[in-house]
Amino acid sequence: MKKLIIIPAYNEEMNIVRVVEEIKKDYSQYDYVVVNDGSKDNTALVCLEHGFELINLPVNLGLAGAFQTGLKYAYIKGYDYAIQFDADGQHKTEYIDKILMEIEKGYDIVIGSRFVSKKKPLSLRMLGSNMISLAMKLTTGKAIKDPTSGMRMLNKEMIQEFALNMNYGPEPDTISYLIKQGATISEVQVEMDERQEGESYLNFSRSMLYMLRMLISILFIQSFRKRK
């Protein structure tokens, strides 16, 4: 079974070496690829200096575009499983095996979830997470505890579908759409770290816009989308 870890990186020169070295050291049975999303800092240079596997996008495509690049690569090289792994150090490598074991039971997508057996803390961000969960429950009938987790593993069919189509961003609305189309999804309890260096992309107004987009998309748009 060929397994690929896709690491989208935007301005992560501070974090990328630590993350990739850890994967190379402890998880050499997995292949990995860093997708540099047109970073303004020296992410690409740092990767080349260390001899990392690198796909270097010449322009910034955003997370969806960068992740899709990794999936296209996985599709072309015939990988069986691919996992999205953040370059900022939030995702912990020790859970990759656990997620792989779950997806080998035959699921299409397995989410590394923070809240399967643990309760959500009370915060504004988690209120947003709850609202997305509720919207998904209303439209699909299935409860996803941690819809915004970026740690997701896809099987071969999903790799192909994500790689070749429009509107397959690595976001909760895509998951919602796929559940409705009959994809099987499971969650595995993981822990995540706070990001260690650099700045988060989501500030308050961006978070609000993100929420609005997700809710309209999940509650409305996904219900009349047609699968190709």
Added chain:
Amino acid sequence: MSLAFRIILILASLMTTLYIVRKIRYSKLQIEYAIFWIILSFLLILISIFPVLVTIPTNIIGMQAPVNFVFLVIIFILLIKAFMQTIEHSQLEDKLNALAQKMAIDEKLNREKQTRYDTDYSIQNHMKKDKGK
């Protein structure tokens, strides 16, 4: 407002929404961009069914006719949208330039590498021939 006119307004806004939804259904546009049109088309339906939504603010600002208020607001929304699209358009063009330039420069660098390799190769062959003599 006559009943016939209201019915025309409601039908027109419903059909606009239907058209937009159909296009989204067949994945003709990205969801990010679809959201604006979904909200706008809902707004049109809402206004056509409940015209008080327009008459109340018209009276509050002290405008002459509700239709002026509608024109003002919609034209303003479209103006802003047009400007935002100009920004997106410019950024796309910039990215397209960057991509074309990168491809062309990479291709030139590859060709340089290839000719260097070819020359090296023919020199080596010549040297082998010389040795053979």
